Amino acid sequence: MIEREKMDARAWEALFNFVFPSDAELSPSEIQEALRAGGVNCKRVKERVLAQVKAAKEQETARAALEVAKARRERISAQVARFLGLGLEKSREELLAVIQAKVSGEQQVVCFNRLEKAATDKDLRSLLEDLAILDAFGEQEEQDERSA
């Protein structure tokens, strides 16, 4: 006759492991059966976990996009600073050369017109800023094409 009093810690462990097989001993369908028998909604567990993983991945993608945008903004800011560094005292001939080198088509025509009509330092500064931005975007497009 086996008596409960004779059960030591090792025997209790053995009995527990015998009655409740670990996931390592069970097939995926047996694991689900054991969970269902215990009142656990397997579908809901999976849905929650997959939703968490999806949300984390989306956050990561958004963070990466933010990093790219931040880097782009920093590049444009640096470009603007560089153009402004050329100085407003730059001669109109030099500015014409910059416009010819950096922009083309309709944008070039617009820049020439603006240079022609630029009467104040403010006008020139605004033109230089726009040239810097156009230049930065041009570089970005080239980079994108290369990476594509």
Place this chain on the structure above:
Amino acid sequence: MSNVPELTNEQWAGLADELALRVQHLFIRRGWRKKGSFKSPRGVGVEDVVSEAITLAISGKRKWDREKCPDFGEFLNMVVWSITGHLKDGVSLEDIAELSEDDCSSVGVGGRSGPTEPPEIAISEETKDMLWGVAASDFADDPVSMKVFECIMAGIWRPRDVADLTGLSVEDVNKARKRMKRKADKWFEGRPGL
């Protein structure tokens, strides 16, 4: 997702099931049952613990050290072990994330390196009552179960080992195992808990 391995949705789903079963076993060991399902005394369920463990791992609040514990499942095993320990101490699930990190490198491993298992949780008296009721009713009726139980008394429980020692077939041992599991499930059904 740099804190966790690259897994497919299917792998995540499989991991969720395995983890849920581990949590369920931890709850059974502690005798945690409430209103017909496995729940901590404060009402935290198996799903909640699994979900929290995944959140802690993804966020890096429980940092997975790939070198010390290459098996991510084993790492999560330690995280759920740790979470249930905090629940036992009365910490709410929301507050666990803010506790200092107790990751793979510090949970129950005593400074050893390499993959480890967390220490077993002591089986509650209530769960022992259930196990005894299940086993006693089984071996009282069946000579096969009696032989199985003699092995269990000696700490031997793996079906292959039990079969080798008793001369029974592994199939017969597994039948006894499944029968006891069904009785345990019925026992739980009949006792909705607190």
